[in-house]
Amino acid sequence: MAAAARSLALLSTASASLGLGVARSSARPRSPFGRGLALRGLSSSSSSFAATAAVMGKAGTAEAADAGMDAVQQRLMFEDECILVDEQDNVIGHDSKYNCHLMEKINSGHVLHRAFSVFLFNSKYELLLQQRSATKVTFPLVWTNTCCSHPLYRESELIEDKSLGVRNAAQRKLFDELGIQAEELPVDQFIPLGRMLYKAPSDGKWGEHELDYLLFMVRDVELSPNPEEVADVKYVNRDELKELLKKADAGEGGIKLSPWFRLVVDNFLMRWWDHVEQGTLEEAIDMKTIHKL
Numbered sequence: 001m002a003a004a005a006r007s008l009a010l011l012s013t014a015s016a017s018l019g020l021g022v023a024r025s026s027a028r029p030r031s032p033f034g035r036g037l038a039l040r041g042l043s044s045s046s047s048s049f050a051a052t053a054a055v056m057g058k059a060g061t062a063e064a065a066d067a068g069m070d071a072v073q074q075r076l077m078f079e080d081e082c083i084l085v086d087e088q089d090n091v092i093g094h095d096s097k098y099n100c101h102l103m104e105k106i107n108s109g110h111v112l113h114r115a116f117s118v119f120l121f122n123s124k125y126e127l128l129l130q131q132r133s134a135t136k137v138t139f140p141l142v143w144t145n146t147c148c149s150h151p152l153y154r155e156s157e158l159i160e161d162k163s164l165g166v167r168n169a170a171q172r173k174l175f176d177e178l179g180i181q182a183e184e185l186p187v188d189q190f191i192p193l194g195r196m197l198y199k200a201p202s203d204g205k206w207g208e209h210e211l212d213y214l215l216f217m218v219r220d221v222e223l224s225p226n227p228e229e230v231a232d233v234k235y236v237n238r239d240e241l242k243e244l245l246k247k248a249d250a251g252e253g254g255i256k257l258s259p260w261f262r263l264v265v266d267n268f269l270m271r272w273w274d275h276v277e278q279g280t281l282e283e284a285i286d287m288k289t290i291h292k293l
Contacts, residue, residue: 085114113210115213117264142257143257146174179222192215
């Protein structure tokens, strides 16, 4: 009976957290760019609550300690299994998204995981940026590149040949976060330009330790951002991006950039942007080197 009561209490807390997540998303800070693109309406389904309850039923004390986490993010943290790799990008296992982002485990050196960062340009060669939602567990409300996430430990996303597993994951997540339909993003048009390995704390508890695939594409798409994942979106040209960097460096308006995005900007982006505009991205590919930044 005590276990049942605890499960009911956790489910009640998760429902409350989902309501709080909606409120935070609707009251997000003003965009540094002015008016962004409209976000699609929220949808709350019984299946979402059922999935959350199922995860709670099997999680235990770790999840109970994070009962205040937004319900959607909580479900993803415990259901998603990231791909563990060594520093040469060889698959060595898998673990929950939750464990992979705990700084305690990151600092132990056992949870380096595979990730991807998508840089999507339109036909005017403007880069699509997103601001992460307030309910994200790591790096909430920071501005970053188009989409940043993880291939999962599943057959379709473990395919090594031509980085197909990572491309499949990117296509999936661009729909989840930005509502871009799969047919608008053919997997063979993602161009993996390189890989980087980095570690970055988010706060005292959470952080990132990733071997990150950097994927580029030039494509005009229809956007329908998911407010559970994205607070705002904006296309920028080079000058607008440079202005954003200046504001972030000065701490103006509380603007922050994700550490992985800043690493790409500082080390690769402007040179690769030249290739975007010249239609020569294939010439920039270097998938042999793993840049440790």
